[in-house]
Amino acid sequence: MSVFDQLAGQEDVASQLRTAAQAARRMLAELEAAESGQDSLLGALEDTLEDTAEGEAAADLAEAIDRAGSEMTHAWLFTGPPGSGRSVAARCFAAALQCDDPTEPGCGECETCRDVMNDRHPDVMVVQPEGLTIQVKEIRSIVSRASTFPATGNWQIVIVEDADRLTEQAGNALLKAVEEPPSRTVFILCAPSDDPQDIMVTLRSRTRHVYVRMPTRKDVADLLLREGATPAQAEWSAAVADAHIGRARVLLHSEEARARRRKVLELGQLTNHPSRAYNAAVQVVQDARKAAADANKEMSEKETEELRTALGAGGTGKGAGTAMRGTAGALKELKDSQKRRETRMVRDSVDLSLTDLAAFYRDALVQATGAKVDLIHVDAHSITKAFADFFSPESLLQCIDAVMAARTEINQNVKPEMAVGGMVGAISEALNAGRLQR
Ligand SMILES: [Zn+2]
Numbered sequence: 001m002s003v004f005d006q007l008a009g010q011e012d013v014a015s016q017l018r019t020a021a022q023a024a025r026r027m028l029a030e031l032e033a034a035e036s037g038q039d040s041l042l043g044a045l046e047d048t049l050e051d052t053a054e055g056e057a058a059a060d061l062a063e064a065i066d067r068a069g070s071e072m073t074h075a076w077l078f079t080g081p082p083g084s085g086r087s088v089a090a091r092c093f094a095a096a097l098q099c100d101d102p103t104e105p106g107c108g109e110c111e112t113c114r115d116v117m118n119d120r121h122p123d124v125m126v127v128q129p130e131g132l133t134i135q136v137k138e139i140r141s142i143v144s145r146a147s148t149f150p151a152t153g154n155w156q157i158v159i160v161e162d163a164d165r166l167t168e169q170a171g172n173a174l175l176k177a178v179e180e181p182p183s184r185t186v187f188i189l190c191a192p193s194d195d196p197q198d199i200m201v202t203l204r205s206r207t208r209h210v211y212v213r214m215p216t217r218k219d220v221a222d223l224l225l226r227e228g229a230t231p232a233q234a235e236w237s238a239a240v241a242d243a244h245i246g247r248a249r250v251l252l253h254s255e256e257a258r259a260r261r262r263k264v265l266e267l268g269q270l271t272n273h274p275s276r277a278y279n280a281a282v283q284v285v286q287d288a289r290k291a292a293a294d295a296n297k298e299m300s301e302k303e304t305e306e307l308r309t310a311l312g313a314g315g316t317g318k319g320a321g322t323a324m325r326g327t328a329g330a331l332k333e334l335k336d337s338q339k340r341r342e343t344r345m346v347r348d349s350v351d352l353s354l355t356d357l358a359a360f361y362r363d364a365l366v367q368a369t370g371a372k373v374d375l376i377h378v379d380a381h382s383i384t385k386a387f388a389d390f391f392s393p394e395s396l397l398q399c400i401d402a403v404m405a406a407r408t409e410i411n412q413n414v415k416p417e418m419a420v421g422g423m424v425g426a427i428s429e430a431l432n433a434g435r436l437q438r
Contacts (some may be wrong), residue, residue: 003092003099003113005105005226008156008245009219013212017089021096023071024186028154031183060418073208077163077199078190078211083244089212090159090188091117094124097186098153112153123153126247129165130341132291136169143177156185163189164198171200178206185353204341217243217374224252239378242359247352260287264353265380268360268387274428281420288416300338307334315400350416354407360384361399368393395434402426405429 004014022271066105076093080086095116096106107113115121127134127142142158150156160166166174178187189207191199215223217238223245238277240261250257267284270277282342311327359376364387366373375381387396406423 001108001226002104003095003117005108006088006092006117006223007212009215010085010089010212010225013089013210018095020072021093021099024097024136024155025105027072033134037349074177075187075207076187076210077204077207078188078210078212079193081214082192083241083246084212084214085245086190086192086212087159087161088245089210090161090190091119091124093188094121094157094159094186095168096425097155097157098123113215121153123150123155124157124159127158127160129162130337130344132165132344134160134162134166134170136167136173139166139170139173143173147182150184154184156182158185158187160187160189162192163203164191166195166200166203168200171203172403173202175203175206178203213367215243215245218247219243220245224248236378239374240376242376256291256358260284260291260353261356263287264356265360265377265383268357269378269383271424271427272431274424277424277428278421278431281424282417285350285416285420288349288353291345292342292349296342296345299341300335303334303338304331307331346416350410350420351407354403354410354420358400358403358407361387361396361403364388364391365393365396365400368396391431392434392436395430395431398430398434399427402430 003016004010007014023176076090078086078090080089092106094112095108098112098116098121099105099107100110100112101107108117112121116124119126125142125145127138146156146158148156160174174187174189177185181187187207189199189203217235220238220241220243221231221234224237227249229237233252237248237252241251251261263280263284267277267280270280307330308327311330356377360380361384362388363375363377363381363384365371366375367381367385368388368391375384377384402423405426406419409419409422
Protein backbone atom coordinates (compact mmCIF):
# COMPACT_ATOMS: atom_id res chain seq x y z
CA MET A 1 0.00 0.00 0.00
CA SER A 2 1.52 3.28 -1.13
CA VAL A 3 2.08 6.00 1.47
CA PHE A 4 -0.15 8.21 -0.65
CA ASP A 5 -3.10 5.94 0.20
CA GLN A 6 -3.04 7.66 3.59
CA LEU A 7 -4.31 10.84 2.00
CA ALA A 8 -8.04 11.33 1.77
CA GLY A 9 -9.39 12.65 -1.51
CA GLN A 10 -6.09 14.15 -2.73
CA GLU A 11 -5.60 12.42 -6.07
CA ASP A 12 -4.14 15.52 -7.75
CA VAL A 13 -1.69 16.20 -4.95
CA ALA A 14 -0.63 12.55 -4.82
CA SER A 15 -0.01 12.45 -8.54
CA GLN A 16 2.00 15.68 -8.48
CA LEU A 17 4.14 14.43 -5.60
CA ARG A 18 4.68 11.02 -7.19
CA THR A 19 5.90 12.68 -10.36
CA ALA A 20 8.19 14.93 -8.32
CA ALA A 21 9.60 11.93 -6.46
CA GLN A 22 10.32 10.16 -9.76
CA ALA A 23 12.05 13.28 -11.04
CA ALA A 24 13.99 13.48 -7.78
CA ARG A 25 15.32 9.98 -8.45
CA ARG A 26 16.59 11.02 -11.87
CA MET A 27 18.11 14.12 -10.31
CA LEU A 28 19.78 11.98 -7.69
CA ALA A 29 21.18 9.58 -10.26
CA GLU A 30 22.72 12.53 -12.10
CA LEU A 31 24.08 13.93 -8.87
CA GLU A 32 25.62 10.61 -7.90
CA ALA A 33 27.16 10.19 -11.32
CA ALA A 34 28.65 13.64 -10.99
CA GLU A 35 29.84 13.05 -7.44
CA SER A 36 31.61 9.86 -8.39
CA GLY A 37 33.03 11.33 -11.59
CA GLN A 38 34.23 14.61 -10.19
CA ASP A 39 34.94 16.01 -6.79
CA SER A 40 31.70 17.85 -6.69
CA LEU A 41 28.99 19.32 -8.79
CA LEU A 42 30.56 22.71 -8.32
CA GLY A 43 33.88 21.32 -9.47
CA ALA A 44 32.23 19.92 -12.55
CA LEU A 45 30.77 23.26 -13.45
CA GLU A 46 34.04 25.08 -12.80
CA ASP A 47 35.85 22.67 -15.06
CA THR A 48 33.54 23.51 -17.91
CA LEU A 49 35.84 26.17 -19.27
CA GLU A 50 38.99 24.10 -18.94
CA ASP A 51 38.04 20.76 -20.36
CA THR A 52 35.67 20.34 -23.23
CA ALA A 53 34.74 16.71 -22.55
CA GLU A 54 34.09 17.34 -18.88
CA GLY A 55 32.40 20.55 -19.85
CA GLU A 56 29.91 18.67 -21.96
CA ALA A 57 29.25 16.27 -19.12
CA ALA A 58 28.62 19.17 -16.80
CA ALA A 59 26.33 20.81 -19.31
CA ASP A 60 24.42 17.52 -19.65
CA LEU A 61 24.18 17.32 -15.91
CA ALA A 62 22.92 20.88 -15.62
CA GLU A 63 20.37 20.17 -18.32
CA ALA A 64 19.21 16.94 -16.72
CA ILE A 65 18.81 18.72 -13.42
CA ASP A 66 16.94 21.47 -15.18
CA ARG A 67 14.57 18.99 -16.78
CA ALA A 68 13.90 17.20 -13.52
CA GLY A 69 13.65 20.64 -11.90
CA SER A 70 10.39 21.38 -13.65
CA GLU A 71 8.89 18.55 -11.62
CA MET A 72 11.17 18.47 -8.60
CA THR A 73 12.45 21.39 -6.60
CA HIS A 74 14.25 21.97 -3.30
CA ALA A 75 11.62 24.00 -1.51
CA TRP A 76 7.91 23.30 -1.15
CA LEU A 77 5.02 24.98 0.59
CA PHE A 78 2.04 22.80 1.52
CA THR A 79 -1.05 24.70 2.58
CA GLY A 80 -4.57 23.64 3.36
CA PRO A 81 -7.20 24.12 6.03
CA PRO A 82 -6.73 22.41 9.40
CA GLY A 83 -7.71 18.79 9.00
CA SER A 84 -6.95 18.57 5.30
CA GLY A 85 -3.95 16.37 5.97
CA ARG A 86 -1.23 18.74 4.75
CA SER A 87 1.36 17.52 7.24
CA VAL A 88 0.56 13.91 6.33
CA ALA A 89 1.04 14.89 2.69
CA ALA A 90 4.43 16.37 3.62
CA ARG A 91 5.49 13.12 5.27
CA CYS A 92 4.22 11.06 2.32
CA PHE A 93 6.35 13.16 0.02
CA ALA A 94 9.38 12.82 2.30
CA ALA A 95 8.83 9.05 2.37
CA ALA A 96 8.60 8.92 -1.42
CA LEU A 97 11.88 10.84 -1.69
CA GLN A 98 13.71 8.52 0.71
CA CYS A 99 11.96 5.25 -0.22
CA ASP A 100 14.09 2.19 -1.06
CA ASP A 101 11.65 0.55 -3.43
CA PRO A 102 13.21 0.55 -6.89
CA THR A 103 9.95 0.96 -8.79
CA GLU A 104 7.44 2.79 -6.62
CA PRO A 105 8.67 5.80 -4.65
CA GLY A 106 6.66 5.85 -1.44
CA CYS A 107 5.88 2.12 -1.53
CA GLY A 108 4.69 2.27 2.08
CA GLU A 109 6.16 -1.17 2.72
CA CYS A 110 9.90 -0.62 3.10
CA GLU A 111 11.46 0.25 6.44
CA THR A 112 12.43 3.69 5.16
CA CYS A 113 8.84 4.57 4.29
CA ARG A 114 7.68 3.42 7.70
CA ASP A 115 10.43 5.31 9.52
CA VAL A 116 9.61 8.54 7.70
CA MET A 117 5.87 8.23 8.33
CA ASN A 118 6.58 7.66 12.03
CA ASP A 119 9.00 10.58 12.38
CA ARG A 120 12.02 8.48 13.14
CA HIS A 121 14.11 8.71 9.99
CA PRO A 122 17.53 10.28 10.69
CA ASP A 123 17.42 12.38 7.52
CA VAL A 124 13.94 13.80 7.95
CA MET A 125 13.79 16.58 10.53
CA VAL A 126 10.35 17.71 11.64
CA VAL A 127 10.12 21.17 13.16
CA GLN A 128 7.03 21.69 15.29
CA PRO A 129 6.52 24.91 17.18
CA GLU A 130 6.50 24.24 20.91
CA GLY A 131 5.36 27.68 21.87
CA LEU A 132 3.28 30.00 19.77
CA THR A 133 6.18 30.84 17.49
CA ILE A 134 9.21 29.18 15.92
CA GLN A 135 12.32 31.00 17.07
CA VAL A 136 15.37 31.91 15.01
CA LYS A 137 17.66 29.88 17.26
CA GLU A 138 15.84 26.69 16.41
CA ILE A 139 15.81 27.44 12.68
CA ARG A 140 19.55 28.22 12.68
CA SER A 141 20.37 24.87 14.20
CA ILE A 142 18.06 23.08 11.76
CA VAL A 143 19.55 24.89 8.80
CA SER A 144 23.06 23.98 9.81
CA ARG A 145 22.10 20.33 10.15
CA ALA A 146 20.23 20.46 6.87
CA SER A 147 23.38 21.46 5.04
CA THR A 148 25.15 18.22 5.96
CA PHE A 149 25.17 15.18 3.70
CA PRO A 150 22.30 12.75 4.43
CA ALA A 151 23.32 10.01 6.87
CA THR A 152 21.47 7.09 5.32
CA GLY A 153 18.79 8.52 3.06
CA ASN A 154 18.81 10.02 -0.40
CA TRP A 155 18.05 13.52 0.79
CA GLN A 156 18.30 15.64 3.87
CA ILE A 157 14.68 16.69 4.39
CA VAL A 158 13.33 19.40 6.67
CA ILE A 159 9.58 19.55 7.33
CA VAL A 160 8.48 22.76 9.05
CA GLU A 161 4.99 22.41 10.47
CA ASP A 162 2.97 25.57 11.10
CA ALA A 163 5.44 27.64 9.11
CA ASP A 164 3.08 30.58 9.68
CA ARG A 165 4.47 30.63 13.21
CA LEU A 166 8.00 31.46 12.11
CA THR A 167 9.14 34.73 13.62
CA GLU A 168 10.39 37.22 11.06
CA GLN A 169 13.97 36.52 12.06
CA ALA A 170 13.43 32.78 11.84
CA GLY A 171 11.79 33.22 8.44
CA ASN A 172 14.80 35.17 7.22
CA ALA A 173 17.21 32.53 8.47
CA LEU A 174 15.21 29.89 6.62
CA LEU A 175 14.97 32.04 3.52
CA LYS A 176 18.75 32.11 3.16
CA ALA A 177 18.88 28.33 3.20
CA VAL A 178 15.97 28.01 0.79
CA GLU A 179 17.56 30.47 -1.63
CA GLU A 180 20.75 28.46 -1.89
CA PRO A 181 19.87 24.94 -0.87
CA PRO A 182 22.65 22.38 -0.65
CA SER A 183 22.23 19.91 -3.53
CA ARG A 184 20.84 17.13 -1.34
CA THR A 185 18.48 19.16 0.82
CA VAL A 186 14.71 19.49 0.48
CA PHE A 187 12.60 21.89 2.54
CA ILE A 188 8.87 21.24 3.00
CA LEU A 189 6.99 24.03 4.76
CA CYS A 190 3.43 23.45 5.94
CA ALA A 191 0.95 26.15 6.87
CA PRO A 192 -2.66 25.81 7.90
CA SER A 193 -4.01 28.69 5.87
CA ASP A 194 -6.12 28.38 2.74
CA ASP A 195 -4.14 31.17 1.38
CA PRO A 196 -0.40 31.33 2.00
CA GLN A 197 -0.54 35.01 2.97
CA ASP A 198 0.67 34.20 6.46
CA ILE A 199 4.00 33.09 5.07
CA MET A 200 6.57 35.75 4.29
CA VAL A 201 6.28 36.85 0.66
CA THR A 202 9.96 36.23 0.00
CA LEU A 203 9.80 32.71 1.38
CA ARG A 204 6.62 31.99 -0.53
CA SER A 205 8.10 33.13 -3.81
CA ARG A 206 11.02 30.73 -3.40
CA THR A 207 8.85 27.67 -2.83
CA ARG A 208 6.54 25.55 -4.95
CA HIS A 209 3.00 25.71 -3.65
CA VAL A 210 0.87 22.61 -3.16
CA TYR A 211 -2.69 23.16 -2.04
CA VAL A 212 -4.21 20.33 -0.03
CA ARG A 213 -7.96 20.77 -0.13
CA MET A 214 -10.38 19.81 2.61
CA PRO A 215 -11.55 16.26 1.95
CA THR A 216 -15.25 15.44 1.95
CA ARG A 217 -16.81 13.24 4.60
CA LYS A 218 -16.93 10.45 2.08
CA ASP A 219 -13.19 10.80 1.36
CA VAL A 220 -12.46 10.53 5.07
CA ALA A 221 -14.87 7.63 5.63
CA ASP A 222 -13.29 5.77 2.69
CA LEU A 223 -9.84 6.33 4.18
CA LEU A 224 -10.94 5.00 7.58
CA LEU A 225 -12.45 1.98 5.86
CA ARG A 226 -9.12 1.32 4.14
CA GLU A 227 -7.53 1.53 7.59
CA GLY A 228 -9.81 -1.19 8.91
CA ALA A 229 -12.79 0.62 10.48
CA THR A 230 -16.27 -0.83 10.00
CA PRO A 231 -18.57 1.13 7.67
CA ALA A 232 -20.64 2.41 10.62
CA GLN A 233 -17.57 3.52 12.58
CA ALA A 234 -16.04 5.15 9.51
CA GLU A 235 -19.17 7.09 8.69
CA TRP A 236 -19.78 8.20 12.27
CA SER A 237 -16.19 9.38 12.82
CA ALA A 238 -16.03 11.23 9.52
CA ALA A 239 -19.31 12.99 10.31
CA VAL A 240 -18.70 14.04 13.91
CA ALA A 241 -15.17 15.14 13.06
CA ASP A 242 -16.65 17.15 10.19
CA ALA A 243 -14.20 15.47 7.76
CA HIS A 244 -11.18 16.46 9.85
CA ILE A 245 -8.97 13.38 9.34
CA GLY A 246 -6.81 13.56 12.44
CA ARG A 247 -9.79 14.23 14.65
CA ALA A 248 -11.79 11.41 13.01
CA ARG A 249 -8.96 8.96 13.72
CA VAL A 250 -8.70 10.06 17.34
CA LEU A 251 -12.44 9.71 17.87
CA LEU A 252 -12.37 6.32 16.23
CA HIS A 253 -9.57 4.96 18.38
CA SER A 254 -9.74 6.76 21.73
CA GLU A 255 -12.52 6.07 24.21
CA GLU A 256 -11.22 9.00 26.24
CA ALA A 257 -11.69 11.37 23.30
CA ARG A 258 -15.20 10.06 22.75
CA ALA A 259 -16.00 10.58 26.43
CA ARG A 260 -14.76 14.16 26.30
CA ARG A 261 -16.87 14.85 23.25
CA ARG A 262 -19.94 13.45 25.04
CA LYS A 263 -19.31 15.83 27.93
CA VAL A 264 -19.18 18.74 25.52
CA LEU A 265 -22.53 17.73 24.07
CA GLU A 266 -23.91 17.53 27.61
CA LEU A 267 -22.58 21.00 28.22
CA GLY A 268 -24.44 22.18 25.13
CA GLN A 269 -27.62 20.68 26.45
CA LEU A 270 -27.05 22.18 29.92
CA THR A 271 -26.54 25.73 28.71
CA ASN A 272 -30.27 25.92 29.27
CA HIS A 273 -29.51 25.73 33.02
CA PRO A 274 -26.78 28.31 33.67
CA SER A 275 -25.80 27.16 37.17
CA ARG A 276 -25.11 23.59 36.07
CA ALA A 277 -23.63 24.68 32.76
CA TYR A 278 -20.94 26.70 34.48
CA ASN A 279 -19.58 23.66 36.31
CA ALA A 280 -19.85 21.52 33.20
CA ALA A 281 -17.82 24.09 31.25
CA VAL A 282 -15.08 24.26 33.87
CA GLN A 283 -15.03 20.46 33.85
CA VAL A 284 -14.48 20.46 30.08
CA VAL A 285 -11.45 22.72 30.57
CA GLN A 286 -10.11 20.57 33.39
CA ASP A 287 -10.44 17.44 31.29
CA ALA A 288 -8.52 19.18 28.53
CA ARG A 289 -5.83 20.17 31.02
CA LYS A 290 -5.52 16.63 32.24
CA ALA A 291 -5.35 15.14 28.75
CA ALA A 292 -2.64 17.64 27.75
CA ALA A 293 -0.66 17.10 30.94
CA ASP A 294 -0.73 13.31 30.53
CA ALA A 295 0.35 13.46 26.90
CA ASN A 296 3.06 16.00 27.67
CA LYS A 297 4.36 14.04 30.63
CA GLU A 298 4.90 10.98 28.50
CA MET A 299 6.78 12.95 25.82
CA SER A 300 8.77 14.93 28.39
CA GLU A 301 10.02 11.95 30.35
CA LYS A 302 11.38 10.41 27.20
CA GLU A 303 13.05 13.67 26.09
CA THR A 304 14.59 14.29 29.51
CA GLU A 305 15.94 10.77 29.58
CA GLU A 306 17.43 11.21 26.10
CA LEU A 307 18.99 14.53 27.02
CA ARG A 308 20.51 13.09 30.18
CA THR A 309 22.02 10.26 28.19
CA ALA A 310 23.28 12.65 25.52
CA LEU A 311 24.89 14.84 28.15
CA GLY A 312 26.44 11.84 29.82
CA ALA A 313 24.87 12.56 33.20
CA GLY A 314 26.12 10.44 36.05
CA GLY A 315 29.77 10.83 35.13
CA THR A 316 32.34 11.08 37.88
CA GLY A 317 35.95 12.11 38.07
CA LYS A 318 37.75 15.19 36.89
CA GLY A 319 35.52 17.75 35.16
CA ALA A 320 32.31 15.99 36.17
CA GLY A 321 31.32 18.91 38.42
CA THR A 322 31.55 21.44 35.59
CA ALA A 323 29.73 19.05 33.27
CA MET A 324 26.92 18.72 35.79
CA ARG A 325 26.45 22.49 35.96
CA GLY A 326 26.16 22.62 32.14
CA THR A 327 23.74 19.73 32.31
CA ALA A 328 21.54 21.58 34.79
CA GLY A 329 21.27 24.53 32.39
CA ALA A 330 20.35 22.32 29.45
CA LEU A 331 17.81 20.42 31.53
CA LYS A 332 16.22 23.65 32.70
CA GLU A 333 15.95 24.87 29.13
CA LEU A 334 14.29 21.61 28.14
CA LYS A 335 11.89 21.86 31.06
CA ASP A 336 10.89 25.39 30.08
CA SER A 337 10.17 24.34 26.53
CA GLN A 338 8.14 21.38 27.76
CA LYS A 339 6.11 23.73 29.93
CA ARG A 340 5.42 25.97 26.94
CA ARG A 341 4.37 22.96 24.93
CA GLU A 342 1.91 21.94 27.62
CA THR A 343 0.34 25.40 27.59
CA ARG A 344 -0.13 25.12 23.88
CA MET A 345 -1.53 21.60 24.13
CA VAL A 346 -4.09 22.70 26.73
CA ARG A 347 -5.12 25.55 24.50
CA ASP A 348 -5.45 23.31 21.42
CA SER A 349 -7.38 20.76 23.40
CA VAL A 350 -9.86 23.30 24.79
CA ASP A 351 -10.17 24.73 21.31
CA LEU A 352 -11.18 21.33 20.00
CA SER A 353 -13.91 21.03 22.63
CA LEU A 354 -15.18 24.52 21.83
CA THR A 355 -15.27 23.60 18.15
CA ASP A 356 -17.51 20.67 19.09
CA LEU A 357 -19.69 22.98 21.16
CA ALA A 358 -20.04 25.53 18.35
CA ALA A 359 -21.09 22.67 16.08
CA PHE A 360 -23.82 21.78 18.57
CA TYR A 361 -25.51 25.19 18.14
CA ARG A 362 -24.71 25.14 14.46
CA ASP A 363 -26.63 21.86 14.10
CA ALA A 364 -29.57 23.40 15.98
CA LEU A 365 -29.45 26.41 13.68
CA VAL A 366 -29.33 24.18 10.60
CA GLN A 367 -32.51 22.46 11.76
CA ALA A 368 -34.18 25.73 12.77
CA THR A 369 -33.63 27.24 9.35
CA GLY A 370 -34.04 24.04 7.33
CA ALA A 371 -30.68 24.59 5.61
CA LYS A 372 -29.74 21.75 3.30
CA VAL A 373 -26.41 20.83 4.86
CA ASP A 374 -25.33 17.77 6.83
CA LEU A 375 -25.45 17.75 10.61
CA ILE A 376 -22.12 17.31 12.39
CA HIS A 377 -23.20 15.71 15.65
CA VAL A 378 -25.30 13.12 13.87
CA ASP A 379 -25.81 11.21 17.12
CA ALA A 380 -27.23 14.25 18.93
CA HIS A 381 -29.75 15.33 16.30
CA SER A 382 -32.78 14.98 18.57
CA ILE A 383 -31.24 17.24 21.21
CA THR A 384 -30.21 19.87 18.70
CA LYS A 385 -33.69 19.57 17.14
CA ALA A 386 -35.20 20.39 20.55
CA PHE A 387 -32.99 23.48 20.72
CA ALA A 388 -34.17 24.40 17.23
CA ASP A 389 -37.77 24.13 18.42
CA PHE A 390 -37.29 26.12 21.63
CA PHE A 391 -34.92 28.93 20.67
CA SER A 392 -34.89 31.49 17.90
CA PRO A 393 -32.32 31.21 15.11
CA GLU A 394 -30.92 34.61 16.18
CA SER A 395 -30.23 33.34 19.68
CA LEU A 396 -28.57 30.18 18.33
CA LEU A 397 -26.37 32.35 16.18
CA GLN A 398 -25.45 34.37 19.29
CA CYS A 399 -24.49 31.13 21.02
CA ILE A 400 -22.08 30.31 18.18
CA ASP A 401 -20.66 33.84 18.43
CA ALA A 402 -20.16 33.42 22.18
CA VAL A 403 -18.20 30.18 21.63
CA MET A 404 -16.09 31.80 18.93
CA ALA A 405 -15.38 34.77 21.19
CA ALA A 406 -14.13 32.40 23.90
CA ARG A 407 -11.86 30.67 21.40
CA THR A 408 -10.39 34.01 20.39
CA GLU A 409 -9.85 35.02 24.02
CA ILE A 410 -8.05 31.78 24.84
CA ASN A 411 -5.87 32.29 21.80
CA GLN A 412 -5.02 35.72 23.19
CA ASN A 413 -3.90 34.20 26.47
CA VAL A 414 -7.04 34.58 28.58
CA LYS A 415 -7.20 31.77 31.12
CA PRO A 416 -9.47 29.08 29.62
CA GLU A 417 -11.58 28.76 32.80
CA MET A 418 -12.34 32.47 32.67
CA ALA A 419 -13.07 32.50 28.97
CA VAL A 420 -15.54 29.60 29.17
CA GLY A 421 -17.15 31.16 32.26
CA GLY A 422 -17.89 34.31 30.29
CA MET A 423 -19.04 32.18 27.37
CA VAL A 424 -21.60 30.28 29.45
CA GLY A 425 -22.95 33.60 30.74
CA ALA A 426 -23.33 34.99 27.23
CA ILE A 427 -24.96 31.78 25.95
CA SER A 428 -27.55 31.57 28.71
CA GLU A 429 -28.38 35.22 28.23
CA ALA A 430 -28.88 34.67 24.50
CA LEU A 431 -31.02 31.56 25.07
CA ASN A 432 -33.10 33.30 27.72
CA ALA A 433 -33.88 36.17 25.40
CA GLY A 434 -34.44 33.86 22.45
CA ARG A 435 -36.93 31.47 24.03
CA LEU A 436 -39.79 30.97 21.58
CA GLN A 437 -43.34 31.32 22.88
CA ARG A 438 -45.17 28.11 22.17
ZN1 LIG B 1 9.21 2.59 0.50
